[in-house]
Amino acid sequence: MKILIKNGHIIDPSQGLDGMGDIFIENGKIKEINMKRKAHDAKRKELLKSSVRTIDAGGLFVMPGLIDMHVHLREPGFEYKETIKTGTGAAVHGGFTTVCCMPNTYPVHDNASVTEFIIRRAAEEGSCTVLPIGAITKGQKGEELAEMGTMVKEGCIAFSDDGSPVMNSLIMRRALEYSRTFEVPIISHCEDITLTDGGVVNEGLMSVTLGLKGIPAESEEIMIYRDIALAELTGARLHVAHVSTEGSVQLIRDAKNRGVRVTAETCPHYFSLTEDAVSGYDTNAKVNPPLRTDIDRQAIKEGLRDGTIDVIATDHAPHHADEKLREFDMAPSGISGLETALGLSLGLVHEGVLTLKELIEKMSLRPARILGLDDKGLKVGSVADIVIVDLNREWKVDPGEFVSKGRNTPFNGWILKGMAAVTISKGRIYEQ
Amino acid sequence: MLKTKDLLGIKELSGEEINLILDTAAGFKDVLGRDIKKVPTLRGKTAVNLFFEPSTRTRTSFELAAKRLSTDVINFSVPTSSVVKGESLIDTALTVQALGADLIIIRHSSAGVPHFLSKNLRASIINAGDGTNEHPTQALLDAFTIKEKKGGIEGLTVAIVGDIAHSRVAKSNIYCLTKLGAKVRLIGPPTLIPKQIEEMPVAVFHSMEEGLKGVDILIMLRIQMERQGKGFFPSIEEYSKNWGITSERLAHAQRDVLVMHPGPMNRGIEITSEIADGPRSVILEQVTNGIAVRMAVMYLLAGVRRS
Numbered sequence: 001m002k003i004l005i006k007n008g009h010i011i012d013p014s015q016g017l018d019g020m021g022d023i024f025i026e027n028g029k030i031k032e033i034n035m036k037r038k039a040h041d042a043k044r045k046e047l048l049k050s051s052v053r054t055i056d057a058g059g060l061f062v063m064p065g066l067i068d069m070h071v072h073l074r075e076p077g078f079e080y081k082e083t084i085k086t087g088t089g090a091a092v093h094g095g096f097t098t099v100c101c102m103p104n105t106y107p108v109h110d111n112a113s114v115t116e117f118i119i120r121r122a123a124e125e126g127s128c129t130v131l132p133i134g135a136i137t138k139g140q141k142g143e144e145l146a147e148m149g150t151m152v153k154e155g156c157i158a159f160s161d162d163g164s165p166v167m168n169s170l171i172m173r174r175a176l177e178y179s180r181t182f183e184v185p186i187i188s189h190c191e192d193i194t195l196t197d198g199g200v201v202n203e204g205l206m207s208v209t210l211g212l213k214g215i216p217a218e219s220e221e222i223m224i225y226r227d228i229a230l231a232e233l234t235g236a237r238l239h240v241a242h243v244s245t246e247g248s249v250q251l252i253r254d255a256k257n258r259g260v261r262v263t264a265e266t267c268p269h270y271f272s273l274t275e276d277a278v279s280g281y282d283t284n285a286k287v288n289p290p291l292r293t294d295i296d297r298q299a300i301k302e303g304l305r306d307g308t309i310d311v312i313a314t315d316h317a318p319h320h321a322d323e324k325l326r327e328f329d330m331a332p333s334g335i336s337g338l339e340t341a342l343g344l345s346l347g348l349v350h351e352g353v354l355t356l357k358e359l360i361e362k363m364s365l366r367p368a369r370i371l372g373l374d375d376k377g378l379k380v381g382s383v384a385d386i387v388i389v390d391l392n393r394e395w396k397v398d399p400g401e402f403v404s405k406g407r408n409t410p411f412n413g414w415i416l417k418g419m420a421a422v423t424i425s426k427g428r429i430y431e432q
Numbered sequence: 433m434l435k436t437k438d439l440l441g442i443k444e445l446s447g448e449e450i451n452l453i454l455d456t457a458a459g460f461k462d463v464l465g466r467d468i469k470k471v472p473t474l475r476g477k478t479a480v481n482l483f484f485e486p487s488t489r490t491r492t493s494f495e496l497a498a499k500r501l502s503t504d505v506i507n508f509s510v511p512t513s514s515v516v517k518g519e520s521l522i523d524t525a526l527t528v529q530a531l532g533a534d535l536i537i538i539r540h541s542s543a544g545v546p547h548f549l550s551k552n553l554r555a556s557i558i559n560a561g562d563g564t565n566e567h568p569t570q571a572l573l574d575a576f577t578i579k580e581k582k583g584g585i586e587g588l589t590v591a592i593v594g595d596i597a598h599s600r601v602a603k604s605n606i607y608c609l610t611k612l613g614a615k616v617r618l619i620g621p622p623t624l625i626p627k628q629i630e631e632m633p634v635a636v637f638h639s640m641e642e643g644l645k646g647v648d649i650l651i652m653l654r655i656q657m658e659r660q661g662k663g664f665f666p667s668i669e670e671y672s673k674n675w676g677i678t679s680e681r682l683a684h685a686q687r688d689v690l691v692m693h694p695g696p697m698n699r700g701i702e703i704t705s706e707i708a709d710g711p712r713s714v715i716l717e718q719v720t721n722g723i724a725v726r727m728a729v730m731y732l733l734a735g736v737r738r739s
Contacts, residue, residue, distance in 0.1 A: 203628070204628050205628045205629075205631045205632075207626075207628075208603075208626050208628050208629050208632075209443070210543055210544065210565060211543035211544070211562065211563050211564040211565025211566065211600060211603060212543050212544070212563070212564075212565075213564075214626075280547065281543070281544030281547050281548060322520070325520075325522055325552075326520060326521055326522065326548075327521060327540070327542035327544070327545055327548065328542060328543065328544045328548070329542045329543065329563070330542060
């Protein structure tokens with residue numbers, strides 16, 4: 001199939017592209033990028049003679065497909081929450097062309113047979129590229145290292161015990177050391193669970209007022225500090241998942257200034273919401289780490305602005321409606337985030353926190369670089385993973401329209417400005 | 433008239449609404465003093481005690497209050513319910529509503545359960561204690577007792593002593609008493625008083641002697657034996673030595689201080705028998721007033737037609 005994207009504003013900081021132009025796609029790959037007006041008029045005429053699907057991107061931005069480093073696709077084991085098919089469907093609906101899935105499935109993705117299963121399933125049913133993240137330890141129990149090397153061979157691109165932090169510092173040290181063999185990042189869910197002690201919301205006046213057990217910011221910060229220290233000790237690549245507090249941003253900023261190999265991500269809910277969202281015991285706003293205070297929210301934005309935080313990831317965590325329709329402290333944590341992430345993040349561009357180029361870096365280029373994906377970006381010969389963004393279209397979040405099975409969102413009814421108008425993933429077109 | 437169909441907490445009430453409940457309760461207290469202690473006010477209504485935590489005192493008090501109002505009352509408690517068969521809370525609650533409950537009196541170990549049911553059910557919800565959030569009828573009966581004994585609440589100094597962090601009684605009392613114009617002090621070890629509570633209009637003390645100086649009302653909280661060995665304090669004995677109320681300590685308070693306790697008491701631990709049974713104690717009167725206050729709440733929620 002041949003596709004011509006014409007009249008769009010092509011923008012890809014990694015390739016130095018920023019201007020009007022056409023992109024021609026053939027057999028799922030980018031065949032030609034033409035930024036010169038005259039040449040492409042002639043070329044266009046020639047193309048239009050053959051059978052070409054033309055997408056008019058007039059008034060829109062054409063950029064590299066978004067890459068989400070942190071999603072939960074739930075398959076295998078929790079198909080009632082999400083499947084690889086529905087999760088990747090949600091991804092392309094939200095403008096993502098690559099997602100990295102966390103290993104807390106059932107069975108846990110701690111061995112190469114699960115890696116193989118996920119990759120095969122994604123090839124059969126997935127709308128976008130799926131890159132699996134394997135468990136650091138067997139069963140995510142924090143006791144014994146999982147077979148990283150075997151999983152890397154099968155296609156794992158990073159390791160994480162997301163959801164159940166590696167509490168034993170020696171095991172974490174060994175994991176970081178061992179990961180150097182394969183030059184893959186260790187993605188750390190930083191939480192001292194002894195300090196969390198069953199907490200369910202941010203510790204503060206809100207937790208006291210609601211009578212819910214609080215999780216102090218220090219629960220996250222102590223572990224970030226530990227992992228930074230271990231990254232420094234081992235020289236390994238540490239990526240800190242879902243940063244939520246002011247103190248965490250400062251710890252990572254200081255570490256980067258010292259030259260530690262650390263990168264970090266945050267999620268749209270940490271710069272869009274505060275703990276106020278849980279008042280009224282809204283289980284859709286229950287997430288781990290918990291929503292924090294406005295001081296934290298502002299610090300996250302500053303961290304994104306000054307580059308301390310490299311990546312915006314969704315931590316897409318779909319759950320079944322019945323699981324959220326229950327007692328607050330027994331409801332599972334998580335937000336179904338793939339289909340609101342771009343709209344919320346474009347808010348940062350409209351607010352002036354980030355430029356559009358910087359946003360593309362946070363949502364596509366930096367994740368690619370951290371994960372060692374060299375073939376990403378708008379360049380001739382690359383897989384056609386492209387998102388065409390309408391920066392100004394206003395739309396209302398309606399979970400009923402999600403492709404994801406998870407309708408658990410605290411953003412129901414929000415008016416967002418900006419969306420993915422068209423996503424092209426592996427050369428296939430998904431339109432709104 | 434109350435603004436909502438439910439009593440979820442004192443947090444959600446205005447001072448006016450609290451006073452309306454207390455005034456209504458005064459009328460019902462008269463009924464309780466009569467030879468025939470029953471009125472037909474809520475005949476034909478159905479109340480369900482939906483208790484997910486063991487409770488005898490509060491459940492019995494609600495049951496008696498309902499009976500005094502001629503309400504049909506049913507007790508639905510965990511060990512005999514379908515919850516043990518794995519039914520979800522919402523299904524249990526919807527079932528209770530479908531049985532015809534006008535009032536659902538809920539106690540649950542998770543904070544926010546009454547709020548959750550309120551959003552999903554038509555029946556009036558009365559919070560009989562949710563986790564470490566609130567226990568509004570306890571605070572109302574405490575306020576009623578204070579008002580009855582002291583003539584008013586405004587300007588009084590009230591000290592609440594003990595495990596503030598895990599006490600829904602303390603929380604409801606803080607909201608209730610401050611809304612009615614009292615000054616509230618909290619006394620206990622720092623491990624049992626959350627730091628952030630200082631952002632509320634309260635004064636925090638860690639020493640009994642200092643905190644008790646000049647107080648008009650003393651509310652002693654029950655210390656849970658389960659807190660031992662969890663790092664909140666080294667032992668019950670040490671807790672008792674530092675934060676138990678004794679005659680010597682009570683001498684720091686006003687001479688006409690009232691000593692209250694929501695029960696059940698640990699005699700010899702947070703309170704000595706000398707005080708519990710002494711002239712300053714109003715602990716048993718609290719129990720009696722509890723029925724009048726719960727009658728008032730049920731009447732205002734189910735007996736008054738709301739537009």
